[in-house]
Each structure stands twice: as C-alpha cells, then as structure tokens.
Amino acid sequence: MGQYDLETIRHSTAHLMVQAIQRLYPNEKIELGIGPAIENGFYYDILMDKKILDEELKNIEDEMKKIIKEKLPITRRVFANREEAAAFFKERGQNLKVELINDLPAGEEISCYEQGEFIDLCRGPHVEHTGQLPTFFKLTTTAGAYWRGDSSRPMLQRIYAISFDSKEALKAHLTFLEEAKKRDHRKLGKDLDLFFFSSEAPASPFFLPKGAFVYNELMDFMRRVIRYHGYLEVVTPQMLDVSLWKTSGHYDNYHEDMFFSESENRQFALKPMNCPTHMLVFQNKRVSYRELPMRIADFGRIHRNERSGTITGLTRVRTFCQDDGHIFLSMDQVQNEIQELMKIVAMTYRHLGFEDFSLALSTRPEKKLGDDATWDQAENALKDALEKSGVKYTIAEGDGAFYGPKIDITVRDAIGRRHQLATIQLDFQLPERFDLTYMSKEGKEERPIVIHRAILGSLERFFGVYLENIAGAFPFWIAPEQAVIIPVNTEKFADYCDSLYAKFKQKGYRVRIDDRNESLGKKTRESQMAKIPFMLVIGEKEVEAGTVSVRKYGEMQSQTMSLDELCAAFDKLNEERNPIEMRYFWIVRKIFYCFQGEAQPNMKSPLSLQATSKNALTKKPFPSSLLSLRKMANGIWKKIKKKFF
RNA sequence: GCUGACUUAGCUCAGUCGGUAGAGCAUCGGUUUUGUAAACCGACGGUCGUAGGUUCGAUUCCUAUAGUCAGCUCCA
Numbered sequence: 001m002g003q004y005d006l007e008t009i010r011h012s013t014a015h016l017m018v019q020a021i022q023r024l025y026p027n028e029k030i031e032l033g034i035g036p037a038i039e040n041g042f043y044y045d046i047l048m049d050k051k052i053l054d055e056e057l058k059n060i061e062d063e064m065k066k067i068i069k070e071k072l073p074i075t076r077r078v079f080a081n082r083e084e085a086a087a088f089f090k091e092r093g094q095n096l097k098v099e100l101i102n103d104l105p106a107g108e109e110i111s112c113y114e115q116g117e118f119i120d121l122c123r124g125p126h127v128e129h130t131g132q133l134p135t136f137f138k139l140t141t142t143a144g145a146y147w148r149g150d151s152s153r154p155m156l157q158r159i160y161a162i163s164f165d166s167k168e169a170l171k172a173h174l175t176f177l178e179e180a181k182k183r184d185h186r187k188l189g190k191d192l193d194l195f196f197f198s199s200e201a202p203a204s205p206f207f208l209p210k211g212a213f214v215y216n217e218l219m220d221f222m223r224r225v226i227r228y229h230g231y232l233e234v235v236t237p238q239m240l241d242v243s244l245w246k247t248s249g250h251y252d253n254y255h256e257d258m259f260f261s262e263s264e265n266r267q268f269a270l271k272p273m274n275c276p277t278h279m280l281v282f283q284n285k286r287v288s289y290r291e292l293p294m295r296i297a298d299f300g301r302i303h304r305n306e307r308s309g310t311i312t313g314l315t316r317v318r319t320f321c322q323d324d325g326h327i328f329l330s331m332d333q334v335q336n337e338i339q340e341l342m343k344i345v346a347m348t349y350r351h352l353g354f355e356d357f358s359l360a361l362s363t364r365p366e367k368k369l370g371d372d373a374t375w376d377q378a379e380n381a382l383k384d385a386l387e388k389s390g391v392k393y394t395i396a397e398g399d400g401a402f403y404g405p406k407i408d409i410t411v412r413d414a415i416g417r418r419h420q421l422a423t424i425q426l427d428f429q430l431p432e433r434f435d436l437t438y439m440s441k442e443g444k445e446e447r448p449i450v451i452h453r454a455i456l457g458s459l460e461r462f463f464g465v466y467l468e469n470i471a472g473a474f475p476f477w478i479a480p481e482q483a484v485i486i487p488v489n490t491e492k493f494a495d496y497c498d499s500l501y502a503k504f505k506q507k508g509y510r511v512r513i514d515d516r517n518e519s520l521g522k523k524t525r526e527s528q529m530a531k532i533p534f535m536l537v538i539g540e541k542e543v544e545a546g547t548v549s550v551r552k553y554g555e556m557q558s559q560t561m562s563l564d565e566l567c568a569a570f571d572k573l574n575e576e577r578n579p580i581e582m583r584y585f586w587i588v589r590k591i592f593y594c595f596q597g598e599a600q601p602n603m604k605s606p607l608s609l610q611a612t613s614k615n616a617l618t619k620k621p622f623p624s625s626l627l628s629l630r631k632m633a634n635g636i637w638k639k640i641k642k643k644f645f
Numbered sequence: 646g647c648u649g650a651c652u653u654a655g656c657u658c659a660g661u662c663g664g665u666a667g668a669g670c671a672u673c674g675g676u677u678u679u680g681u682a683a684a685c686c687g688a689c690g691g692u693c694g695u696a697g698g699u700u701c702g703a704u705u706c707c708u709a710u711a712g713u714c715a716g717c718u719c720c721a
Contacts (some may be wrong), residue, residue: 043716051649097707143716144648151718155648186714190656199694199712254721273721307646308712311717401721425721452721469704489678517678525682551681558681 004127010037010163012074012126013064013137014044016163019118020063020153027052031096031119033147033156040173041137041162045145047096052157057139057474060159064137071131072115076124087109088167089121096147097121136170137163178424179415185464186313188472192530195314195463203311203318205460210480213510215463217478219299222323222348222456228582229344231297236277238301247433249369253402257305268305275427275452278326279434282448287438292448293329293337299459300324306385314464321459328436331381334449338385338424339408341453341645345409345422348455351579352470356412359391362399369403369429378426379405401452403429413469421462425452473531476573481532482510483570486523490515496543500536503563509570528553530532533573536566 004012013033019217025048033045052060079085082101087098100121104110113122115130138161145158158406164170181187189195194211197204207215223233226532231570239261243249248270250258271277277295287294303319310316342359349357362381364375382405386393393407401408406425410418427450430436437445456462476482485500487493497513504511520537529534537549537558548566551558561569575583578587 015669054650141715145717146646146647151647157648157718160716161684197713202712248721250721257720267705275721305670307719309646309648312714316720403721413683486681488680489677491678519677519679519684520681521679523679523681535681537681541680549681556681 003196004132006165007037008125008127009133009165010042011035011122012130013124013133013161013163014042015074015113015115015118015120015122016064016067016133017042017046017060017139018132019067019115020060020122021046021048021052021159022118022481023067024056024059024063029093029115031094033096034100035120037119037163040164041140041158041160043145045147045158047147047154047156052159054142057142057159061137061139062521063451065135067116068130068133068135071118071129073113073129074113074126076126077114077119079110079112079114081107082110083111085121088112092119094121103443128404134165134490136165136167137161138170149566152614167373167594176415180417180468183415183468183471184313185315185467186394188467189314192472194467197627202308203316205314205317213464214461214474214478218456218459218466219321219323223299224457224582225344225348225576226295226297226323226325229295229340230279231295233297233299234281236274236281236300237271239268239270240277242269244276244280245269248279248430249403250276253367254304258305259305271300272304272398273302274322274324275326275430275450276434279430279436279450282328282435282436287328287448289330289438289440289446291533292438293327293333295325295327297323297325299515314460317460320461322454323456323459325453327453328431328438328448329451330438330446331449334381334426334451335385335388337451338382341424341451342385342389342391342407342409345424345455347579347581349409349422351576352466353475354411354413355428358412358418359386359393360396360399360410361386361393362396362401362406362408364400364405365398365402367402368400371623374428375405378428382407382426382442401425401427403427405454406452411465414471419465421457421465422454423457426450427452455542474533475576476533476570477576479508479533481512481530481531483512483534483536484523484527484532485511485513485536485538486520486527487513487515488520488537490517492540493538493543497538500538500548500563503567504570507567507570509574524551 015038018030018032018035026051026358028048031047033047035042037045068081079088082104086098086101089095089101089516097120101110111122111124112119113124113126114120140160140162143158143160144155144580146155147153148348157190162170162173164173164452189211194207194214195207198206211310226233242251242260245255245258253271256274258272260269261268277300278298282294299321301319301321306316306318311318323474327337345357349355361379363379364372368375386407404425404427406423408420409422409424411418412418431447436448436450438448440446474480483504484496494515497515501511501513514527514625523537531553533553536552536559537551539549542548542560545560547560549558550561555605
C-alpha cells in the first residue's frame with residue numbers, strides 16, 4: 001500500500017465503487033461521468049435511472065470489499081487514437097465518455113483501465129490489483145451534480161466517499177466532522193439563544209437579545225476601526241428608483257436576484273448593495289483633490305433574493321448588512337490605499353482570532369463591463385500593490401466582479417476550514433457610469449477611481465464563521481453576558497450579591513445574579529453550557545472575607561480573589577475591545593514623531609507607522625504582549641524626553 | 646433554480662406495517678436554601694409543516710406546496 005500515493009488509492013477506489021454499483025444493479029443502464037479524487041476522498045458521477053438511496057450505500061461498500069478480496073488485476077489498455085477509443089465506448093453505450101474523448105487532443109494515444117468485467121476511460125495511474133486497496137473508506141452521501149458543471153446539461157447522480165490510507169487518518173477525519181458538527185453555528189445559535197429563523201421570513205435571521213448584542217458589538221468594533229482609519233460613515237436609503245440600478249448596471253446583471261416594489265407608478269428596488277448610493281453621496285457636492293482619498297462607510301441593510309437552493313444558516317441569507325465602504329481616489333493613490341487596506345484586514349482578523357489568512361487576486365470574468373485596456377490597468381494596479389506589500393497571493397482567473405478585479409481574503413478557522421470574508425475591489429466602471437469627477441490641483445475635472453471594500457464582509461456571515469471559530473465561547477469583551485453571580489444560599493447572601501452586582505453594573509460590565517431557587521450544581525452546569533466567561537460563587541466564606549470564588553469558563557477549578565483583583569482582571573480583559581495597535585497608538589505616535597523630527601499633518605493612517613514591517617500579513621507589527629509594548633513605549637518615550645526636552 | 650432527503654410539544658427525540666400520539670429537558674405550581682456540570686413531587690403543553698386526494702377512518706399512503714438540510718449551479 002505504501003508505494004501508492006493517496007490520490008491514486010482514492011481514484012482506484014472510485015473505480016472500485018462504480019464496479020460494485022454495476023454488479024449490484026445489473027439490469028440498469030449505467031453511464032459513467034467522471035470520478036476524481038478530492039480532498040478527504042473521492043466521488044463518482046453516474047447517469048442511471050434508478051436513484052441510489054442512502055441506505056443502499058452500505059451494500060455498495062460491502063460489494064466493494066468483496067471485489068477487494070478478489071484481487072482483480074488492474075490493467076492498462078491503450079487505444080491508438082481518440083476515434084478508436086470513441087468507437088469502443090460508443091458501442092458500450094458510454095456516451096458521456098465519448099464526449100470526454102472527443103475533447104481530448106487528436107492523434108494521441110488514449111488509455112483505459114480494466115479490472116475484471118469493468119473498464120473505464122482513465123489517464124491513471126492505478127494500483128496493480130484491487131487487493132491493494134485499503135478498506136478505510138466510507139460512502140457518505142448521494143447528490144445531484146450537473147454534467148461538466150453546466151446547469152444547462154443533465155444532472156447526474158454523484159456519490160461521495162471519504163477515503164484514507166490508514167485507519168487513524170479515517171478516524172481523525174471522522175473526529176473532525178464531529179467537531180465541526182458541534183461547532184455548527186446553527187446549533188450554537190439555538191443552544192446559546194443567539195438567533196433563530198422563521199418560515200415567515202426564509203433565509204432571514206432574527207437576532208435574539210444575546211445575538212443582537214454580539215452583532216451590534218461587532219459592528220461597533222468595526223466602527224471604531226474605520227473611524228480610526230479616516231472613514232466617514234453615512235446612512236443611505238433602503239429603496240431606490242430602478243433607474244439608479246440601471247445606471248449602475250446591477251439591474252442588467254442581477255435583476256433576477258433583486259426585490260422590487262412599486263408605488264405611484266414608480267418602480268423601486270430594495271438595495272442589493274450600497275455602491276450606487278455612495279456614488280450619489282460623492283456627487284452631492286464638488287469634491288476637491290484635497291479630500292481624496294475619500295473614504296465612505298455604510299452599515300446599511302441590503303436584500304438579495306438568493307436562489308432558494310443556495311441559502312444556508314447565516315452563511316447565505318437574503319437580508320444582511322455589510323461593513324461596507326467605498327474609497328474615492330486618484331490613480332496614484334491606489335497602491336498606498338490597497339496596502340493600507342491589507343493592513344486593516346490583518347489587524348482586524350488577528351484581533352478577532354483569525355491568525356492565518358491568504359490572498360487571491362481575481363481577474364476579469366466573462367460577464368463584464370468596460371474595455372480590456374481599463375481592465376489591464378485595474379488588474380495591474382492590484383498586482384503592483386500586492387507585489388509591493390511583499391505578500392504571497394494566488395490568482396483566480398475570471399473570478400472578478402463584473403465592474404472590476406478584486407483581492408479576496410480567505411481566513412482559516414480554528415479547525416482548519418477556509419472562509420472567504422473580506423474583499424477589496426477596484427472599480428473604473430461606476431465612476432464612469434455615474435460621471436463622477438473631482439477638481440484636480442490644476443483646476444481640471446478628473447475622474448476618480450473607486451475601491452469597494454468590506455473587512456468582515458457580511459455581518460451575518462461573519463457572525464456564523466466567528467461563532468464557529470470560537471466554538472460559541474465569546475471572549476470577555478464581546479460576551480453578551482460576562483459573568484453570573486451565584487449565591488450558595490439565595491436568601492442569606494442576597495445583600496453581598498447585590499453590592500457586587502451594583503459595582504460591576506456601575507463599571508459597565510454585563511453581569512447577572514442567578515437567584516433562582518435551584519441547586520448550585522445546576523446553576524454551574526447551566527453557566528458552563530451557556531459558555532459565560534466567569535462564574536462568581538458567593539457563600540459564607542466569601543461574605544466573611546469579602547472575596548469572590550471565581551471560575552473561568554472551561555476551567556474545572558475555581559480560585560478565590562478579592563473584589564479589587566477581580567475588577568482589575570475585568571478591566572484588563574475589557575481592553576481587548578480594541579486591537580493593540582489602536583490602544584497604544586498615541587504613545588507610539590509620540591515616539592514616531594520624535595524620530596521623524598516633527599509630526600506629519602498628512603499622516604492619515606496610524607498603520608503607516610509600521611515602517612519596519614516588511615510583511616504586513618505575517619509579521620506582528622507591535623509586540624504581541626500588551627505589557628511589553630507598554631514597557632517599550634514608555635521606556636523609549638522617557639529616554640527621548642530626557643535627552644531632547 | 647436543479648437532484649435527493651427531512652419536517653411529531655418551546656428544545657432534543659421516540660412512536661403508529663392506516664384506528665387522531667409518548668419521554669427527557671424547558672415552562673408553571675408546591676416542597677427544598679443548596680459549595681462548583683441536572684434536588685424532589687405535581688400540572689400544563691401537540692387538528693404529527695400546510696393544502697388537497699385515496700379510505701368507513703390519514704400523523705402514517707398519494708399529489709401539490711412551504712420551510713430546512715446535503716450536493717450541483719450561482720454568490721454584485
């Protein structure tokens with residue numbers, strides 16, 4: 001077994017699966033599509049009138065194991081050219097294979113692999129005989145899949161399987177699936193009373209008080225971040241005349257996925273995005289080159305009538321809110337701004353617990369506006385900015401938006417799954433369509449460029465990904481309930497609990513007294529299951545000593561702390577409301593100015609301070625420990641003051 | 646939108662090969678005032694997603710429809 005790589009094993013196992021299906025359903029006409037190895041396993045697409053049911057998958061597995069025992073030799077058979085191969089498969093009624101063969105280059109040899117009665121068009125390689133195949137596979141689901149991924153072509157039955165070369169690897173994967181299931185944001189949302197869905201409003205979440213708290217806190221967090229970076233927030237209408245969407249091009253491209261409304265013979269559309277309203281904001285007054293880059297932010301609600309089959313949980317919904325922003329700027333400002341944006345992305349994600357992310361440059365799609373020369377310019381501008389930042393990126397050919405290329409940022413979560421969240425898009429089209437201009441230094445009208453950007457992307461989607469990443473255990477600063485006070489005896493210790501509660505309340509912490517007539521064990525269990533960061537138990541000992549018994553979420557032990565110690569701990573944790581860069585910016589800037597000689601009036605972004613940081617996405621711009629940063633800053637500042645002032 | 650599956654009490658789930666349903670938790674009432682993951686007793690709670698059809702009779706079978714889930718296609 002060891003001599004074959006996993007991909008070969010998986011692919012051979014896919015052949016094995018189809019052979020088993022043919023044996024189990026000898027009276028069905030089965031046409032084979034393709035059956036590649038994929039991450040964690042393989043699938044095979046087949047065309048067969050009879051639908052394979054989930055409960056039949058076990059039979060197929062058993063049949064596969066039988067064929068393994070038969071140790072059928074797998075042999076390669078070569079046709080001289082594609083005509084010969086096509087004729088062979090045509091005769092066997094394998095029309096899908098004939099189509100594949102006809103797309104292969106003419107005049108080249110074409111190979112097949114056969115094992116026993118089974119033969120399949122295949123490039124190979126394969127194992128030598130079926131007995132070499134490990135049994136660490138499991139057929140998981142059946143699903144429909146369009147032939148060659150084309151929704152206008154017939155739909156085949158796809159059978160998915162997971163497959164590994166060792167028992168341990170299979171087990172590890174099953175554990176992973178279990179873990180993912182436990183973290184599923186839909187489950188956590190229900191268990192933690194964060195949000196729910198109603199059939200009255202398909203694909204539209206209702207955020208309950210706790211969920212709404214987190215939702216708003218995430219939004220406030222982004223507000224602080226973008227204010228700090230010079231954005232101006234606007235509030236724009238929900239419903240706008242259809243003509244606006246025709247101007248922007250959204251009507252032509254997406255009217256099937258938009259919601260419309262009519263009033264007094266005027267057609268309106270619920271906004272599916274904020275861009276056009278921001279174009280109107282820009283047009284509102286004469287803009288000077290001095291105001292560029294003009295950064296407009298918007299947390300407006302948007303509606304998209306997503307196809308019914310595409311919606312799931314919070315990840316794809318019909319009404320949502322983006323931490324949206326548009327930057328109007330001149331060509332020579334693009335590179336700086338993009339680099340800066342990537343720093344904001346890095347700062348935000350690192351702070352929210354996503355350390356690992358990757359970038360992809362998406363280029364022009366088939367359905368696009370504007371000429372190729374403009375696209376060249378836009379794509380090159382993004383490429384230059386990426387190169388200048390020295391970050392690694394991949395290229396996603398044809399994945400751009402219809403109005404411009406984009407950089408998509410994909411984060412890796414705590415259990416290794418990837419999610420595309422942030423996006424930075426360059427747009428030469430909308431300024432043209434809305435005839436936007438600003439007054440240049442020379443007193444001429446110039447056309448600005450627009451950058452569309454969202455850091456969290458959709459708040460709803462981010463909420464889901466974030467929830468899964470932290471497995472429902474919110475950090476202190478964003479937890480809707482930060483601590484629960486539990487008296488051992490609700491009557492005897494009420495006064496002490498009340499005074500504790502008043503103290504936390506006055507400091508703005510979100511604390512609750514659990515004075516229900518229930519056992520301490522039950523209250524402990526519930527506070528742990530609700531994943532509340534702190535549990536504070538008050539009994540005889542605590543009242544007498546003026547202390548609190550503190551148990552952190554997830555820890556088995558509690559510790560005794562004085563009230564002052566506890567408050568100090570809370571205050572320290574609460575500092576995490578802001579990223580470290582923002583917390584200590586003023587101290588660091590003082591130092592920076594001293595080194596620079598004088599303050600730069602134009603220094604709009606504090607992140608440009610990171611002059612020494614070669615790679616914004618991998619290097620920590622500041623010491624990661626709060627204390628060491630504070631020490632460093634204060635130390636340097638003292639020295640400077642002593643020497644120069 | 647396409648393929649397939651699912652929908653029983655607020656939640657998690659049993660069950661009826663066609664004779665109108667059960668448990669635990671939650672909720673409410675009572676007893677209990679408890680030292681770190683479920684005290685005890687009792688009560689309430691469902692036209693079995695919705696609408697048709699077949700049947701003496703449907704939650705169960707059939708059809709349609711809605712919502713949800715997996716996958717495909719799509720994702721400004």
